[in-house]
Amino acid sequence: MTQQWWRDAVIYQVYVRSFADSTGNGIGDLPGVRARLGHIASLGVDALWLTPFYPSPQADGGYDVADYRDVDPLFGTLADMEGLIADAHAAGLRVLVDVVPNHTSDQHPWFAAALAEGPGCAARERYVFRDGRGPNGERPPNDWESVFGGPAWTRVADGQWYLHLFDAAQPDLNWENPEVRAEFEDVLRFWLDRGVDGFRIDVAHGLVKAPGLPDVGRPRQIELEGVAPLPYFDQDGVHEIYRSWRKILDSYPGGRIGVAEAWVPNAHRRALYLRRDELHQAFNFHYVKAGWSAADFRRVVDESLAAVAEVDAPSTWVLSNHDIERHVTRFGGGEVGLRRARAAALLTFALPGSVYVYQGEELGLPEVTDLPDEVLVDPKWERSGRTDRGRDGCRVPLPWSGEAPPFGFTTGPSTWLPQPASWAGVTAEAQEADPDSTLALYRAALRLRRGLGPRGELRWRDLGPDLLVFERGPGFVCVVNFGSSAVPVPVAGELVLTSAPRSEFAVAGDHVTMPPDSAAWWTTAAPESTA
Numbered sequence: 001m002t003q004q005w006w007r008d009a010v011i012y013q014v015y016v017r018s019f020a021d022s023t024g025n026g027i028g029d030l031p032g033v034r035a036r037l038g039h040i041a042s043l044g045v046d047a048l049w050l051t052p053f054y055p056s057p058q059a060d061g062g063y064d065v066a067d068y069r070d071v072d073p074l075f076g077t078l079a080d081m082e083g084l085i086a087d088a089h090a091a092g093l094r095v096l097v098d099v100v101p102n103h104t105s106d107q108h109p110w111f112a113a114a115l116a117e118g119p120g121c122a123a124r125e126r127y128v129f130r131d132g133r134g135p136n137g138e139r140p141p142n143d144w145e146s147v148f149g150g151p152a153w154t155r156v157a158d159g160q161w162y163l164h165l166f167d168a169a170q171p172d173l174n175w176e177n178p179e180v181r182a183e184f185e186d187v188l189r190f191w192l193d194r195g196v197d198g199f200r201i202d203v204a205h206g207l208v209k210a211p212g213l214p215d216v217g218r219p220r221q222i223e224l225e226g227v228a229p230l231p232y233f234d235q236d237g238v239h240e241i242y243r244s245w246r247k248i249l250d251s252y253p254g255g256r257i258g259v260a261e262a263w264v265p266n267a268h269r270r271a272l273y274l275r276r277d278e279l280h281q282a283f284n285f286h287y288v289k290a291g292w293s294a295a296d297f298r299r300v301v302d303e304s305l306a307a308v309a310e311v312d313a314p315s316t317w318v319l320s321n322h323d324i325e326r327h328v329t330r331f332g333g334g335e336v337g338l339r340r341a342r343a344a345a346l347l348t349f350a351l352p353g354s355v356y357v358y359q360g361e362e363l364g365l366p367e368v369t370d371l372p373d374e375v376l377v378d379p380k381w382e383r384s385g386r387t388d389r390g391r392d393g394c395r396v397p398l399p400w401s402g403e404a405p406p407f408g409f410t411t412g413p414s415t416w417l418p419q420p421a422s423w424a425g426v427t428a429e430a431q432e433a434d435p436d437s438t439l440a441l442y443r444a445a446l447r448l449r450r451g452l453g454p455r456g457e458l459r460w461r462d463l464g465p466d467l468l469v470f471e472r473g474p475g476f477v478c479v480v481n482f483g484s485s486a487v488p489v490p491v492a493g494e495l496v497l498t499s500a501p502r503s504e505f506a507v508a509g510d511h512v513t514m515p516p517d518s519a520a521w522w523t524t525a526a527p528e529s530t531a
Contacts, residue, residue, distance in 0.1 A: 003255040006198075006280050007314040009046040010355045010446055011096065015322045016053050016075055017061065018397040018417070019359055021410035028397065028409070030076035034084045036400075037091055039428060043362060044446035047094035049200050049259075051322060053081065057107050059169035060379050061322075061395070063098075063202060064105035068187045085195045094197035096259065101184050102203035103170040111171055119160050126180055128163035128172050128209070137161075142213050144232055145221040149384035152232075165206060165232060167379040175207045175241065188248050198249070198257035198280070204273065205262040208237035226263035226285055234264045242278040257281065259316075267307035274313035281354060284316045288324055292331050292340055294468040294482045298460070301351065305458065308353075315353035319344055320361050326394045329367035338364050339517040342441055342499040343480055346519035347468065349445045350478035352458055357442070360398050363426050364438035367393040368417075375417060392417055401429035436501050444497055448521065463489060467514075477522040481514040488513045493524020 020032030030053060040048055052062035053075040062072070071078050088095050104111060113123035130141040132155065140153035141161055146168075153161040154168045163172040173180050188199065210231035216224075224230055242258065249256045257280040260273045266286075273282045284304055290296045304315045319327040319341070331340035341364060348355055371392055378390025397415040400408035405419040407427050424430070431437035455476065461469040466483030481487050488511045495512060498505055499519040506513040514520065 005046060005094070005255055006257045006354060008352070008354060009094075010044070010349075010357060010449070011047045011049055012040050012043065012045040013049045013051070013321055013356060013358045014040075015051050015359055015395055017051075018395050018415075020398070020400070021412070021415075024410055024412035026397075026406070026410050026412050026415045027074060029074065030071065030080040030084050034080070034087055037084075037087055037093065041091045041093060043357070043442055044450055045093070045357065047096060047197065048088065049096040049356075050098065052098045052100060057105055057169065059105065060167050061377075063100055064103070064107075064167065064170045065100050066105040066107045066109075068099070068184075069190050082194055089195065095195070096198045096200055096257070097191060097196050098202055099184070099187065099191075099199045100202040101173065101175075102206040103164065103166060103172045106169045106171055114162075115156060118158055124160075125177050126174055128174050128213075129160045130163070130213070132159070132161050143215045143217070144213070145216075145219070146383060147222055147225065148380045149222075149388065163209075165203075167383065169379075172209075173207075175237075181241065181244070185244065185248060188245060192248070192252050192256060196256075197254065198259065200259045200261060201279070202261055204242075204260035204279075204282075205234040205238065205264055206232060207241060208235040210235055226265065228265055234262065234269060239272065239275075239278060242273065246277055246279065259283070267303045268310070271307040271311050271313065274308060274311045276311070281314065281316050283318055283321075283356070285318075287317055288319065288327075292482060294466055294480070297347065297480075297482075298468055301458070305352070315351070316356060317348045317351050317353060318356040318358075319348060320358040320394065321356070322358065322395055323391055324394065326358075326361065326365060326367040328361075328364060329369065333366060336517060337366065338438070339500060342438060343517055343519035345442065346445055346497065346499050346521060347478060347480050349449050350470075350472065350476075350521065352456075352472065358394075362439050362442040363399070363428060363431060365396075365398075365423070365426065368396045368420055369393055370420075371396075371417065377417075396420075399423040399427040401427050441497075441499065445521075448497060475523050477524055478519065479514060479522070480519040481516060484516050486513050486515050491522055491524055493522050495520060496523055497521040 014033055017028045019028040020036045021028050022031035053071050054065045055067040055070050055072045056062045056064050071081050085095050110126050114127055117123050131137050132141055133139040137159050140151050144152040146152045148166055152163055152165050155161050164170050165172055214231050245258055249258055260279050260282040262273055262282050263285055264270050270282050273279050286300050290300045308315045328337040328341040331337045376392050378392045380388045380390035396417045396419055397409045402408050403424050406415045407419055409415050431439035456472045459471045463469050468480040471477050479489055490510055491512050492510055500515050504515040
């Protein structure tokens, strides 16, 4: 593996509490991940990314960290984590872990000290505490809103307010404080010393707030995230932090990387995180938002590639993760959604750059949209006044085997979120022997991606409004039919992989008829343009 392995890597996201349970309590853990590394390796990916496993009250699925240098007993021990890293490396897999620098848990010792010592103390300077507005400070310091709903400020007993851009149990850190910066540099070294290959940086765009904490001036501020400027997101000051982190990463051997979760208004702003002395990758959320049309996907791909070219960085491509509705459902649900999801996978794997695969998408899992109200745990549910059901539907534990829940996920009777009985046909075990399964498609696509192609720059071919066609050559072509009817495509060469059953692709002379909502890979010269 090269020092720049990350430029075209495929990275598999493990949502730890929903991957595999080793204890029978219905909650996934690190030994469970370790026992299932064979599944991850069999896909042909290059690395796995683990969501937080640190000690935490679990107010937000572990993204409320109480100790950044240990493992929560819910998920195992530090020795379990070290063993997982060693086993993954032995299997040829690199390991990325989440780091959560925008906020801590309200149970973190720092925050406990801030509350105990009161206004003006040094401990409070590690967080964003302010006096309130109004005659008695009874109103929040500004109009900022929590991403999870409601105000972004909570008042404490002595009258001051603290900022939390997410849940009240997640107080924001003050990154103007040198002690905060030094702490996280030490946290990075702690995990790098234990062999992790990099970090996915949670809320990477949120660490620095605009001077003076100015009002936004409008409600429903969440609608602006990733769309328009906000005084608490994507401030230019974050880049100084990542320059210092890059120096730490570069001081370790083997190509250690930083990956930004950065919801920013456009591809150009995202590329700023990828300058040569900053981070290596940033999630491409504009790709996630593309509608099911050839024009929409082509626009996003063009904008993404143009932006990263400015800084000589690779683009990333992602269809789903633990914060986003699964793309089978996003693309229409049911059979149509699955067909489109399979086609989107071939499109995504053929693009230049690095790809992220969210656990379960290789099984074609849909969003679970009918979870009972009483099992929902995402803080969005309560903070929104029970109007936003949150992200639990994409976090339901994986189905491994068997005919009924818990589908081999646990030896116990149930899982922390209930699995639908309809998943009996899409377990990993059920798909193993089916050559047309989504699992088989992912394995075949990633094997081909690593082997015969795609390689080289992307070159578009115009063959009609519903077709997205590009060559990465010499001799590799990807075609996606976004339309609702079959379309003949001129080709010459070998049809090597299709997202729909091969029987749906009619070959007649030098044309292949592409069925609707499908994709195909050829090893050939490019189709002749009809534009």
